[in-house]
Amino acid sequence: MADVYAPLRANVGMMGQILGDTMREHLGEAFLDKVEQIRQLAKQSRRGDESAREQMLALLTALPDEELAPFAKAFNQFLNLANIAEQFHTISRNCDELVCVPDPVEQLLGRILGGKVDADAMLETLQTLDIDLVLTAHPTEISRRTLIQKYSAVVDCLQEMENPLLTEQEHKSVMLRLRQLIAQIWHTNEIRAERPTPVDEARWGLSTIETSLWQAIPDFLRQLNDKVEERTGVQLATDIAPVRFSSWMGGDRDGNPFVTAKVTAEVLDRNRHAAARLYLKDIVELVNELSMEQANAELMALNPGSREPYRDVLRGLRQKLRNTIDYLNARIEGHQPEVSRDSIIWEDADIREPLQLLYRSLCDCGMRLIANGLLLDILRRLACFGIHMLRLDIRQDAGRHCDVIAELTRYLGMGDYAHWEEHEKQAFLLRELANRRPLIPVSWQPSDEVAEVLKTCRLVASQPQQALGSYVISMASHPSDVLAVLLLLKESGCSYPIRVVPLFETLDDLNQAASCIQALLDIDWYRGYTKGMQEVMIGYSDSAKDAGVMAAAWAQYCAQEQLVKVCRKAGVKLNLFHGRGGTIGRGGGPAHQAILSQPPGSVDGRIRVTEQGEMIRFKFGLPKLAVQSLALYTSAVLEATLLPPPEPKQAWRECMQRLAEDSVLAYRGIVREEPQFVPYFRSATPEVELGKLPLGSRPAKRRVDGGIESLRAIPWIFAWSQNRLMLPAWLGAGEALKAAADRGDMPLLKEMERDWPFFNTRISMLEMVYSKAEPNLASYYEQCLVPSELHGLGKKLRQRLALGIEAVLELTGSDSLMAHTPWNRESVRLRNPYIDPLNFLQTELLARTRKEETPSAPVQLALMLTIAGVAAGMRNTG
Numbered sequence: 001m002a003d004v005y006a007p008l009r010a011n012v013g014m015m016g017q018i019l020g021d022t023m024r025e026h027l028g029e030a031f032l033d034k035v036e037q038i039r040q041l042a043k044q045s046r047r048g049d050e051s052a053r054e055q056m057l058a059l060l061t062a063l064p065d066e067e068l069a070p071f072a073k074a075f076n077q078f079l080n081l082a083n084i085a086e087q088f089h090t091i092s093r094n095c096d097e098l099v100c101v102p103d104p105v106e107q108l109l110g111r112i113l114g115g116k117v118d119a120d121a122m123l124e125t126l127q128t129l130d131i132d133l134v135l136t137a138h139p140t141e142i143s144r145r146t147l148i149q150k151y152s153a154v155v156d157c158l159q160e161m162e163n164p165l166l167t168e169q170e171h172k173s174v175m176l177r178l179r180q181l182i183a184q185i186w187h188t189n190e191i192r193a194e195r196p197t198p199v200d201e202a203r204w205g206l207s208t209i210e211t212s213l214w215q216a217i218p219d220f221l222r223q224l225n226d227k228v229e230e231r232t233g234v235q236l237a238t239d240i241a242p243v244r245f246s247s248w249m250g251g252d253r254d255g256n257p258f259v260t261a262k263v264t265a266e267v268l269d270r271n272r273h274a275a276a277r278l279y280l281k282d283i284v285e286l287v288n289e290l291s292m293e294q295a296n297a298e299l300m301a302l303n304p305g306s307r308e309p310y311r312d313v314l315r316g317l318r319q320k321l322r323n324t325i326d327y328l329n330a331r332i333e334g335h336q337p338e339v340s341r342d343s344i345i346w347e348d349a350d351i352r353e354p355l356q357l358l359y360r361s362l363c364d365c366g367m368r369l370i371a372n373g374l375l376l377d378i379l380r381r382l383a384c385f386g387i388h389m390l391r392l393d394i395r396q397d398a399g400r401h402c403d404v405i406a407e408l409t410r411y412l413g414m415g416d417y418a419h420w421e422e423h424e425k426q427a428f429l430l431r432e433l434a435n436r437r438p439l440i441p442v443s444w445q446p447s448d449e450v451a452e453v454l455k456t457c458r459l460v461a462s463q464p465q466q467a468l469g470s471y472v473i474s475m476a477s478h479p480s481d482v483l484a485v486l487l488l489l490k491e492s493g494c495s496y497p498i499r500v501v502p503l504f505e506t507l508d509d510l511n512q513a514a515s516c517i518q519a520l521l522d523i524d525w526y527r528g529y530t531k532g533m534q535e536v537m538i539g540y541s542d543s544a545k546d547a548g549v550m551a552a553a554w555a556q557y558c559a560q561e562q563l564v565k566v567c568r569k570a571g572v573k574l575n576l577f578h579g580r581g582g583t584i585g586r587g588g589g590p591a592h593q594a595i596l597s598q599p600p601g602s603v604d605g606r607i608r609v610t611e612q613g614e615m616i617r618f619k620f621g622l623p624k625l626a627v628q629s630l631a632l633y634t635s636a637v638l639e640a641t642l643l644p645p646p647e648p649k650q651a652w653r654e655c656m657q658r659l660a661e662d663s664v665l666a667y668r669g670i671v672r673e674e675p676q677f678v679p680y681f682r683s684a685t686p687e688v689e690l691g692k693l694p695l696g697s698r699p700a701k702r703r704v705d706g707g708i709e710s711l712r713a714i715p716w717i718f719a720w721s722q723n724r725l726m727l728p729a730w731l732g733a734g735e736a737l738k739a740a741a742d743r744g745d746m747p748l749l750k751e752m753e754r755d756w757p758f759f760n761t762r763i764s765m766l767e768m769v770y771s772k773a774e775p776n777l778a779s780y781y782e783q784c785l786v787p788s789e790l791h792g793l794g795k796k797l798r799q800r801l802a803l804g805i806e807a808v809l810e811l812t813g814s815d816s817l818m819a820h821t822p823w824n825r826e827s828v829r830l831r832n833p834y835i836d837p838l839n840f841l842q843t844e845l846l847a848r849t850r851k852e853e854t855p856s857a858p859v860q861l862a863l864m865l866t867i868a869g870v871a872a873g874m875r876n877t878g
Helices: 006-027 029-046 050-061 065-089 104-113 119-128 145-161 168-186 198-232 261-289 297-302 309-332 349-364 374-385 398-411 422-434 448-462 479-491 507-521 524-530 541-547 549-570 591-596 613-620 623-642 650-671 677-684 713-722 733-742 746-755 757-772 775-785 788-812 822-851 857-874
Strands: 130-136 243-247 391-397 468-474 499-504 533-539 573-579 606-612
Touching: 006 029, 006 065, 006 168, 006 822, 029 050, 029 065, 029 822, 050 822, 065 145, 065 168, 065 822, 065 857, 104 119, 104 198, 104 623, 119 198, 119 623, 130 623, 145 168, 145 198, 198 243, 198 261, 198 374, 198 613, 198 623, 243 374, 243 468, 243 623, 261 309, 261 374, 261 391, 261 448, 297 309, 297 349, 309 349, 349 374, 391 398, 391 448, 398 448, 398 468, 398 479, 422 479, 422 524, 448 479, 468 479, 468 533, 479 499, 479 507, 479 524, 499 507, 499 573, 507 524, 507 533, 507 541, 507 549, 533 541, 533 549, 541 549, 541 650, 549 573, 549 650, 549 733, 549 757, 591 623, 591 757, 606 613, 606 623, 613 623, 650 733, 650 746, 650 788, 677 775, 677 788, 713 857, 733 746, 733 757, 733 788, 746 757, 746 788, 757 788, 757 822, 775 788, 775 822, 822 857
Parallel strands: 130 243, 130 606, 243 391, 391 468, 468 499, 499 533, 533 573, 573 606
Antiparallel strands: none
């Protein structure tokens, strides 16, 4: 049988060779020999050669200070190049059927139109699909923007080299460019000197759109249109936008004191500025293309006698876009320029209506072929991105709104809102929402924290509705949490009904979510405010941190089921917002599979999902990859709407409930009740050191003096992925499965795994996590870093891991993990010899830094590089 991974290995080998040449030229033959020797020893160690492991450890611990950072960098960059090769392999001409699955939209249309759904129903659903992908800047995206751009250029070179018609000279030219790029990557410092600001993070998000999604959206919609037209004979509308994008970058102020109203205002201007620049580039190109003279009466009436009617309209647009860019430049620089309403682009219609006029004229005059070129691409970009590029969500903790109203009621002599009962809070808030007089006195001088919340509300009120997405309330648990925001927005002069979205995060809050929404929808005033649409956000990260992945997943499922029933009864449409992270422990995993595993009725043609950190780059960083990801999302939401999964059997529910109860007890028994757990966690992982890294703009903890409960879900999971135990992604699940098997439920579990998408997805995710876990490496961290009196707990945790793996293999009937997904297994296998040395070196560096009051700069830099390298190798790390 042919080696289906040969092209992938060839690219990995070629780029590794070039990286080696670059290192030799920079640091000499002896350094490269040492790197290669350690790489070979790591491979032998993987095969069980104990002497090779000892030799590798001896070499690593003997590295002089000046070689620490270059060595870490060597393995780090090899892993980055391996990631690039793997990404490219999924879109290359040489991709095999094991990796490159058939187009999901094509497959779905075949199933739908050949089955119970007629073409009209499918077209109607497709036309109204509302998939909102919300980009978030979590600190697990370690790569700097300049390096990401170079990685993208490397892919361009790999793509060119697949051209069978390249001449020898052309091939040499591409190879030279590839060598130059890899040299640039090697000589660029990959660790940021300073923590990124929220504005930096927002600019990083914009770069993904500029370099990839701007092209991918029209490409995807053209392919989608072709497939639909081929099967139904119907063309999709010019303004179809099944997928849109929002952002939390610059709007998420929950626990981040650096996101202020001023920062949010700048990010909104920068988003709009980026859109104007890209539209200007498109319009300049369109001016060159639309040179034709023939036009319909509607267009000719604008410019009677014009010989270039299309260009006349476009030149006017071009000037407005230039004026808009100048206006926004001035605002970003801190000025408040005055402009006339008709001189710049104020709203989508200012671009859309002239372009639609040109489109109609071309079609009327028999030039549909021309109309469906760049002009249609621009119309579809406009439908997706608007003139604001990304709709910005605002997120704030419920307690901050409570503080504002409590301080205000105390000032007004009305009592202390914070100490009122829930029914008293609701009565007060509804009374004030209906009252026409202002509540906030002009003379009131609130505290700085309260003033900042009010500034944010006034900023929201000053923005056009199209610039903003939702106002998300984290740690929401009561109807008053929502009503408080609505009152603050009303008092700030907000004239439009922004979506105010409660985020239910803990296990208790998920269990109470439906009753909270029920209470809100029972309020006549509130139900009128919703205008028939209620958005609710389900938190994956904090619920998993609170209860473990198995219990959290079941609580999320049940909450969605109950929310669907509540909203249906109230005659309100439900839009679920899934706050998923990149890892399994934060609700991550393949999006297509995740969407199809949701409760029936919960995906009714619409969904919002967060895309975080490094997963944005892995899914959307290249135009062809982005097209694949857009197709997966679209097909999954279409399928979940038209062919929803079956209702789970009562026996499945009862079994799942018992699994959840057993798993949360097992999880909390360790994380909350084991007195040695916190000291073990802090010593066995680089959690403390992670807080010092310049990874993201947000502090690692909600409270500086807090323990595990205040630690954010991201560093909590990131730390465990570094020592390769992956504990938050599996703890509690294996114990519950083993208990079910011991009760004689294995036949039922097998039936659930086979027939219930929700349960099948959970088991599949567990398999992936278990395959990435490395108990031997975790044990090495323990030996080097953990006090001996805590070693018993480490042994217990590794026994729990082994028990879980055994339970999953018994359930799936396989001899090995991920037997049904060889591509994923190969991906993990390919990386291990390069991640292992970084892990071993990391333990050495952690041991050194913890003994020294002020570790040397080379040691600190090397430690950061090992953390970045392990993150690159593990990919979905936080």
